[in-house]
Amino acid sequence: MLLDFRASFNLHRDVLPWIVNQGPADNVERSSRTLRVVNVERNGRILYTWKGIENVTNIGLYDPQVEQNERLYSFEKNLHIISCSVNKEKSLLALSYFRSTGETLCEPLRPVAKYLTLLIEIQPINNVKVLKAVDSCIRVQFLYPVEDTHPFPESHLLVISEEKYIEQFHINVASEDGNRVVIKNSGQIPKDRVAEDFVWAQWDMAEQRLFYIVPKRSSCVLQCIQFYPEDNFNILLEVTLDISLGDQGVSLVNFGNDFYEERGMARSPSLSLQVFTNKTGGLCLFYTPPLKVEQEVNYLVAFLHKGCSKTFKVAKTDSNQIKRVSFINLDNYVAVYLPGHFLHLINTRHTDLMCYHLFLADEAARITGMCNDCPMQSLLEASVIEYCTGNLFSVSINQWLLLKFLWNCKLDCEKLAVLHCALLHLVQQAQGETQIIEWICENASSCHSFDPIQEFIIASLYRKVSLDTIHLDKLLPYTSVPFWNEVIDGVSCSTEIIDLPILKMKTFKGFWEKLHSELEYMKHAQHRFHYSNRMLRRDWCKLISEVDTDEKRSVLYQRNVLENGKKVILNMNTWNSDQRTVPLYQEEDYPQKDLMGLIMVKLKEHLLRHLLHIGKNKIDKIVLDYVSKQLDLICLILEIVWKKYNLGPCAFCFNGRGSPSEYFALHIMCRISEATNRMCMPLPPGFQTLHLLLGVRCLPLETFLHYIDTGVLQLTETFAAKLLKDMDDNDDDKNEKLKSSIILRLPELTRKYVIDKSPLYVDFLPLNYLIKMLSEVEDQALNPFEEDSIDAAFLEEFALKRTAALLGLQKS
Known part of the structure; x- marks a missing residue:
């Protein structure tokens, strides 16, 4: 299992024992059966519901910081709660629920809305205000300020309707009688229309962003609204997508539990769409269209920050029913997972070459300990939830399994993908680098499409x-590989150029500054910056x-x-x-x-x-x-x-x-x-x-000298001086041949330098002969009465050639 799933929250482990301590023992079975997660807030607090004695519906909250539970509110009747959210101060609770048929029959003379949305004061429990009474499903989500400058008395609530609009309510509260909190503007709460006519919306709880898609003829437009602590919001991003979502109704992501799947009303288990961002300014859209070919799984990845998209087609190996594809955000990678079939780690930072995307199939892709019948929903970065089991997992790439997989790789594309992934996710750097280097030393000759030493140095x-x-x-540069022609078995990929997003702002900060940098780079990508x-x-x-x-x-x-x-x-x-x-x-x-x-x-x-x-x-x-x-x-x-x-x-x-x-x-x-x-x-x-x-x-x-002549070995002054000084002569003249051969191969300036650094007389005949001749030349040069002029460089060269001939190293 290449991915590590650690259960950071488990309903039956972290909540059920606390519930058991709250009520009669004969209610344990019912509480266990009805216990389910409703929402996860930005600060990690988890909202859940359960049915108690006499069908009392309870709403609880688990705080992972202190590992404690508390009951927020209870209804004295059996309600099916669809959506729930609590503000940061835990003073207000918003929820929507579905009214059962039995409840509506109590008032036969007037039309009764199927869904109610309530705003409740819970510090302490006080007033209850109806925000919506409609026939369409409603979701609620409080905004959480990214910074701590948000004033306590004001809370902002998003209300998302499946009638294709989103509103923001501005709620002011006041403190009375010490700790009693009441809504100041309970008569008419101010609200803004945030978005409308959308077919898909996703809440980014970490950065307080709302992504939504509006259909336009044969294409769609993705827009993004950023919410700020100072109570303003703007459409900051817009990009045209060449996809058609069809008549699927409204699809919502990260707005709590999926009501339709829970009621057995899922519109299409194979349809999935989600947007991911990363710390370096990456913006990607992952989309699985409805199945057209039973033996094939398609998914599109739009790298919006790169201006390109890739459509992957994976051949299905058996005839079992295909479940919904899950997407897991791991910052530099997004894992595309189809239980029982494949796990595809897609590199969102370096998208151009297929060899950076690691594809595992069948047994190598198996993830144990997960519910294969329940799709995973990516919440925060490296965090997923299974709403059907109530388990929240932190996800990471297992470094040691990754390195183990590196040793077992057969294909160059796998080796290169694993090598890059391992270098990016080094947790224990020294030990990880040691294992990678040991692998490189053992497998350097088995990589035919790239040089692992080059790749290790440049990627590191x-x-x-x-x-x-x-x-x-x-x-x-991040790679030594200029292009890649190899294909991945069982996977086909087509690449298309797409529109770059338009940023509708004048100043940039945080993620938007990095995204702007990415987009500016792509606009000038014809000039190679690397x-x-x-x-x-x-x-x-x-x-x-x-x-x-x-x-x-x-x-x-x-x-x-x-x-x-x-x-x-x-x-x-x-x-x-x-x-x-x-x-x-x-x-x-x-x-x-x-x-x-x-x-x-x-x-x-x-x-x-x-x-x-x-x-x-x-x-x-x-x-x-x-x-x-x-x-x-x-x-x-x-x-x-x-x-x-x-x-x-x-x-x-x-x-x-x-x-x-x-x-x-x-x-x-x-x-x-x-x-x-x-x-x-x-x-x-x-x-x-x-x-x-x-x-x-x-x-x-002979091999040693050949390596020198071909440039595999480069002669140095230190080596030549050490050779002439430390190597002993022997009877078979082997060392004399080596010394003479090295001197012959030294450049002229280096040769003079080495000889000057050597002792005057050493036990090496050719060098002694050379030194003697040069000394005589020097004496003649100092004698002003000598008529003949002798070229010292010529004598040096002649002596070396003559000595080499005597030793049989070359013809005279």
């Missing part, structure tokens, strides 16, 4: 850096070329790049830690340092172009963290490999053959080098020298 950087600053997530390391390769090659040829375009620019590279190394956590076990040598790797500095310069220019609202110092810190954390992630991979295989912190010697563990470490370092090279990412200081040391121990000489 995105999570660590981009979420801290507004708009930054649109400027940094930074790409691949753009650096040409500039880096040019920079290295200028350094080697002394053709410097700007001393200031070169100095800026170098200083930025130094800052990155100083800002690294892993490399500078005393706890590290990987023997990364403290060395000056100038090409890599230049690349670090160049990335700093280019990324800073990129962010300064687009993040105009952020100061330069803040951008400097973002860029520094981004590059240094990328190097830290590479070090982290090495640390986990070293600890897993007990390689230890000791520096490697040149003698002896490498162990299987060292060979595995060499393989992983080759994969890291290949991944970073394709993305033009720098490597941490000491990486290439350590890579070479492992190569000497683990590879045959």
Whole structure:
């Protein structure tokens, strides 16, 4: 079970024992049978009803903060309560109920409304006022201020009628006799018409928003009203939807229990529509149209903040009756669940590639402990309720099961989707990263459509850096995969462009500011905002070329790049830690340092172009963290490999053959080098020298030299100096061949540097011969009476070639 369902509230566990203590023991069976949840308020309080002795109808409230129950009101008769809501101060109770046939027969001479809506003073129990007496079903919902600035004497109540209108009542209360609360304007309560002619409405209790859909010819218009504490409301959003809800009557979401389903009058168990938002400004509509093909399930996802929609079609594997699809909001994901068939985790943040949506079918999608005959209703984020059982669940993605599933994945699309999901939902970061890295090390060669090392580094950087600053997530890459052609078995998907929402406001705050940012980005999406390391390769090659040829375009620019590279190394956590076990040598790797500095310069220019609202110092810190954390992630991979295989912190010697563990470490370092090279990412200081040391121990000489010639291994000054100093000569001339081969492959400037750093005479014939000849050349250069002029560079090259020929490394 990939999703964790934890019962945060259970009627029979949290309420029934309290009810039993309130009344006679012979009433337990009736109370248990009639106990049901009616509504859940924004602060988490749960309203429920039950029938007591002599058909007394009770309304109770459970407060999860203190885990206590209280009776709010009782009726001395049997009522079927449809909807109920209590204000924040628990001074007013609003409810609507259905009048039974027996009750209406008592007054045969005048028409009696089927439904009554009451407003009751409950602190203490006082007056009861009839708000509505109609023949259509009514729902009630008190507004809860998002901020605590809402004045106590005023409450606002939404009344939702299935005659397709919504009104807001403004209720003022006054305190009398100490604690007696009465309604001040009980004669005629002021009200506003909020919406009308709608066919669907949804209450967002967390953010106090009302979404509703108004039909327009062959399409529909989705609108949203935001309620504010200062007693005003506005239509803030409007977008045209290319869907037709048909003649389904009025459908209401999150306005308490579904009256029609409870009475066995459900209009269509397969019809479901819900809107979800997330913290980053995402706005999505999920819709399941009425079934047309018995062997197929369709659901549409309109990513309104992205201006696109996807229609998924899932083949049904058996002929059992299809139940209603449930939607569960998990912030960055929405789970689409059909009991016994499939669980589809849809990534609402990155919608473009199918490989970010995790699809599970049959046994892998099974959720235990849930009532499969009762659809789940998503309330708050990561919270669902089963009204038929009275259970409220908090829902989360099980990180450990997700990682376990990662090890069992067979398809690349599953591996990539699980990898992204796991990185986004790391709860225990260190342990989670360790397991992911271990999986990458074991499965790096089994991923054919993407490089897991690249994906781990880029996705981890995105999570660590981009979420801290507004708009930054649109400027940094989140994946190394440019496109995806693979399909998911059993699922087809079609994508369409849709209208972007229109925001009807002048100023933005909270969610609306983030949504506005998303929409502005989509309006200019033709200009690619995401930074790409691949753009650096040409500039880096040019920079290295200028350094080697002394053709410097700007001393200031070169100095800026170098200083930025130094800052990155100083800002690294892993490399500078005393706890590290990987023997990364403290060395000056100038090409890599230049690349670090160049990335700093280019990324800073990129962010300064687009993040105009952020100061330069803040951008400097973002860029520094981004590059240094990328190097830290590479070090982290090495640390986990070293600890897993007990390689230890000791520096490697040149003698002896490498162990299987060292060979595995060499393989992983080759994969890291290949991944970073394709993305033009720098490597941490000491990486290439350590890579070479492992190569000497683990590879045959010919293979080792071939790896150098093809660029898999990069020669460094530190390695060359260590090789010439520490490697012993042996009888079979193998070490002499290695030393000579390395010297032949060193660039001219590096060669001179290494020789200057080496002892004057070492037990290595070719080098001794070279040093002797160069010394003679130097003596002649100091003799003013010497007529002939000798080219030292020519002699050096000649000596190396002659020595190589003598050793059989090349033809003379």
